[in-house]
Amino acid sequence: MPENIILIGFMGTGKSTIGRQLSLSLGYPLVDTDQLIEERTGKSIPQIFETEGEETFRQLETEVLTSLAESKHHVIATGGGIIGKEENRQLLRALGYVVWLVATPEEILNRTSRNTNRPLLNHTNPAETIRNLLAQRTPLYQATSHLMIETDQLNFDEVITGIVESARYYFSKTKDS
Ligand code: S3P
Secondary structure, three states: OOOEEEEOOOOOOOOHHHHHHHHHHOOEEEEEEEHHHHHOOOHHHHHHHOOHHHHHHHHHHHHHHHHHHOOOOOOEEEOOOHOOOOHHHHHHHHHHHEEEOOHHHHHHHHHHHOOOOOOHOOOHHHHHHHHHHHHHHHHHHHHHHOOEEHHHHHHHHHHHHHHHHHHHHHHHHHOOO
């Protein structure tokens, strides 16, 4: 077990913020699949969607995940749509302990409306897009994750402590088996 913690979940559920704090608490480096894609292509996510399309972006996500296969003791934050492909779901589970961050559609809309760097929500009716994508993706997040955390129900420290303690327990069990 490579003992990574992988954060999955919809846009605006706090993967980057929680990832940064987990990285500090555990002393594990943080990697972010969106950021790796931007570094490797030299383009921003909106530029990739605009010039090459979503399919190319999804291919890049798989490439980045594959390249992380040897990572150990990392916190890995991912883009919200990474669970769309079966291949990615398997890669994510093989990487370590997968934590699914959940927020209400209202909270997601509130958090994502603050910036325009998410091409999938840059439309006239982001609330409807959020509802539709959540309906499609919820079973996939569920199937991929070891732990689900409802971020709206807990304060920030509780979220971090909950993840750290559950991951430690999981890693200790998988070591024994
Ligand atoms: C996407 C989520 C984004 C980014 C891209 C597509 C998605 O990441 O990967 O805009 O399909 O949900 P965040 O979840 O970090 O916003």
